[in-house]
Amino acid sequence: MIYEISYTALVFFFIFVGLVIGLSFYFGRKTRSSSSYYAAGGQIHWGVNGIAFAGDYLSAASFLGICGMIAVSGFDGFLYAIGFLGGWIVALFLIAEPFKRLGKYTFTDALNAKFNSRAITLSASVSTLIVSVFYLIPQMVGAGDLVMPLLGMPHWAGVLLVGAIVIVIVASAGMASTTYVQFLKGGLLIVLSLVLTFFILKNGLTLTPDFKGNSSHYTFMELTPQVEDDKVVAVPDWNVIAQQVIGDKTFVKLSQNGIERWFDWERGHDSSLLKEALTVTQQANGQTLYNGEPKENRRFYQVGHMSKIVVNGREVEQTGPLSPFEFLSTLQKSEIVRFLQVKFPDGADQVSLYYQEPTAGASFMLPGLKYKIGRDANLWSKLDFISLMLALFLGTAALPHILIRYYTVKTPRDARKSTILAIAAIGGFYILTLFMGLGSAVNGVLDLESSNMAAPLLARAFGAVLFSIISAVAFATVLGTVAGLIVASSGAIAHDFIDVYLKKNLSDDRKVKLGKIAAFVVGIFAILLGMAFKGINVSFLVGWAFAIAASANLPAILFLLFWKKTSETGIAASIIVGIVSSLIIILTSPTMWDKYGLDPESAIHQLENPALISFPLAVLTVYLVSLRCPRRSSNADIENSTG
Template identity: 80%
Template sequence: MIYDISITALIFFCIFVGLVLGLSFYFGRKKSDSSSYYAAGGQIHWAVNGIAFAGDYLSAASFLGICGMIAIAGFDGFLYAIGFLAGWIVALFLIAEPFKRLGKYTFTDALNAKFNSRAITLSASISTLIISVFYLIPQMVGAGDLVMPLLGLPHWVGVILVGAIVIAIVASAGMASTTYVQFLKGGLLIVLSVILTGYILKNGLSLSPGGKENPYHKFIELTPKIEGDKVTAVTNWNLESQQVVGGKTFVKLNQNGVDRWFYLTEKDGKQTLKETLTIVQKANGEKLYNGETKDKRKFYQVGHLSKIIVNGKEVEKTGAVGPFEFLSTIKESEVVRFLHAKITDGTDQVSLYYPEITSGTKFMLPGLKYKIGTDASLWSKLDFVSLMLALFLGTAALPHILIRYYTVKTPRDARKSTILAIAAIGGFYILTLFIGLGAGVNGVMDVESSNMAAPLLAKAFGAVLFSIISAVAFATVLGTVAGLIVASSGAIAHDFIDIYLKKNLSDDNKVKVGKIAAVIVGVFAILLGMAFKGINVSFLVGWAFAIAASANLPAILFLLFWKRTSSTGISASIVVGIVSSLAIILTSPTMWDKYGLGAENSMHQLENPALISFPLAVLTVYVFSILYPKKDVKVDS
């Protein structure tokens, strides 16, 4: 989209960033030993920790990604929220209290509590780093997306900005400042989501939300001459070229020296050409929006209802509605969704966004994104099951979530903070359904980035609300990234250097090395955030959950609940979980497309690896524990 800087947004952004950095420097002035740096000294109140849990978990994937995915895929996007929340049940009933009893600073501490195994130390620290990096990618992508409408700056500037601020947070005071940043932004995010949902219901549904003409109705429709399955001529237009992509025919026409793209569709039983939203990246570096340069502002925000049905009658708008009336009205109406096709036209790269009218019933039921019904293939069914498995099992195995159990005093506090987190997170996810649907029908969608659905919806209701929500969303990214970098620095300094390499670092040096590690991981995260620009952040987070579920959860569960589990079994299962999940991800259709090889040519059609990698890891820990039984060892105190 084409964004302009908002002064109001800039002011709120500076206030929030200043507050976050102020908190960090306040805690940074205090004497920080390794316990304080990595686990806040175990002195965080359980209620603060519960909201901080929510703040840590409600990352860019939750606020930006889920809302965006609901906006473009309806109920299928909400399935992510269901999976994310369900994973906390595993954490509450199986992990929280026993895990608190085992650990000290890091995930590796807990796994190795009974063994003192160097193999566990190495494999678990590598697992922590890999999962944290995969979770960092979507946070950085989301940060870049936020900065474009907030400050009018390029995506890469936002990625660098969030990286620099988070490095300052972690390097100054570690887990203490991170916890209170997460507490602050978690509470604010929930409150602001309630306010935004109130605005959505108060404004109701309209064919022309905000009094603006629905751009879908401005799109040109043409009647072509067709021979066979090809367009041969269009009156008053020059036919330039046509291509078939994904079963759709796209046609380039020229009038008065301006190239425009259309797609072939059917209306009232006749073949017609409908205009698309088009971005052309020319070989000489020039970028055109719907055939014009950026300054002509011919590129629109989209996402509308094409028909509103209330009590069986068509209406222009509904006025204020209740929560259930809002959902039922969308179900009875018709939604204009925009789908994406990417083609090469000579030396130009063309991104086409074409409208598709979808019945509200389809929009509010599973099947638009995840093909699991009558039109599903075996691959699509397996991929859906694999995703749900990863989301359900991954939460309880995320290193940056697990280390938060060490910030409270007792196992009982760990359980209470988990219960509070579930309540806060569950309430928030219900709100995302309304925010996502509201974005999908209020004409605010940026077709280039579904991640901007919620902030742009807030912008439609006023600059102040947009500014506050965008600033809090940015703080959301800061808090989650800070937690991930604390987990990563602990894996490097405490697990790998101090324990595995047996450097026996002093307490001060352990903190110093952790801060250096935080800087290195932060810089690496910045580079990855730039590389994955444009991909929905919830989708990317799904990969992190899959790796966590495969590499960490089998080891945790067997350690806690099977007495015959051996150190060899644990370390082997972590390695198998990492290798198998990464192998599937790196050969997936999305990555094949990223390599420029074409998604349809990938080695398989499975986007999410957990269905294969999790059972492999479970089998590995069992078999290797039988083959290489544990020995009685003296564990260092």
């Protein structure tokens, strides 16, 4: 899409960035020890930590990704929110208090509390790095998407900007500044999402939303073709160029005044129509055309509307303000126009075509549009859905950047109270994502090239100020989460690997300096990955991080806490098996096959999410290896370690 710079948004953006950097330098003056750098000295109030938990967790995946997935795939997108929230139950009842008692700075500290094992130190620090990197990718992708409409900069520039600011945040003050950035943006994100939901309900539903990509509502062309022998042979005022059959769909390419466009051929009982589609053509010469024209001609529109609104059994043009329940029930009885994508070669060019698919509201509000678990399901689709839910439910309690937050509060009781507050804040926010996602689906604001922009573009439909504030807060959302991830990564490198594993016995000051250097290196790496994965939905990418965390970390944590016979060898082996099996499945998945330039259908398997296989493998490994190789050393029994 073409985005124009919003100067109001620029003002709010620089205010937020200035505030964030100011906080960093303020707390930086107070950061003198490794404890204050990696865990804020354990002095954060549980209330602040609870909202910071929410701010850390409500990342680009939650605000940008989930809203975008709901807008495109209906209730299936909301399943991510259910899985993300469900994982906190595991954290509350099984992890929060005992984990606080075990550690000092990092996830590795806690895992190695019973043992003095270099194998655990190495495997856990590597796991922390891998999970953090996989979580960093979607944050950086989301950052690039945000900067395009906010500052008018290209995607790569947005990724670079976020990386630079976050490196400043972490290098300045570590966990202290990160905590207050997360607290600030977590609270603001929830408040502004409430405001945006209010505008959605106040606006109600209409058949003719204003398509903000154009000066007024855009009506897609519908043409009547002349057909012979199941082929379009002529269309008034157009030249017929080609016909392409993909599955049960037929698309026709027409030209007029030298401009080529694709149409979806819809055949009825008595007649047929050619309905205009939106296309992105990657030409062999490197140029990209949007609906047959250069991007600057603005012929590629934001979309999302309803073809039928039903209230009390009759069709209406618009509803006026609705209550939350009226909004949901009206959508369920109505019909929403979705835009589905197909890709195919057109000679030497590659075409991405988006065609209209009227969808009953009842289908949109039920599972099945993205994850085939009922009708049209096959074995792979069912397994993939189960695997995704397993990863989301189990991954939360094993994310290193979430776990280290338990060390920022004073007591295990504070850790539990922080978790309860986080669950309340996160649960409330996820309810709001349902309305924001559905509002994006029907208000003509969807950028088909990036579903991640659904919520900010919806805010723009209600006014420049709301768009500016929400975009700036969304940017701060990315900053806070990325900062937390880089703190976890720098701790894994400087504290776990260099100080503990390599036995360098670093001074406190040296440990902090190495942590800052590690933050810089990880930040650069995250920037490069954010550029490489441009365009993929950020919630989908975060699912991979959750799967790796659930497989590599959670079995080790649970067995350490609740099985006396768990050995250091079993823990290290399970982490390695969880990491390796997850990565193998991810790197051979259909999505990665597409990234390699290969046909996704020809991938070794059709499983996008690895947890269904990798998590049981890791559980089996820690159990069998612990039996085969009993623990050799112990500082205390697990009962003493956990109180």
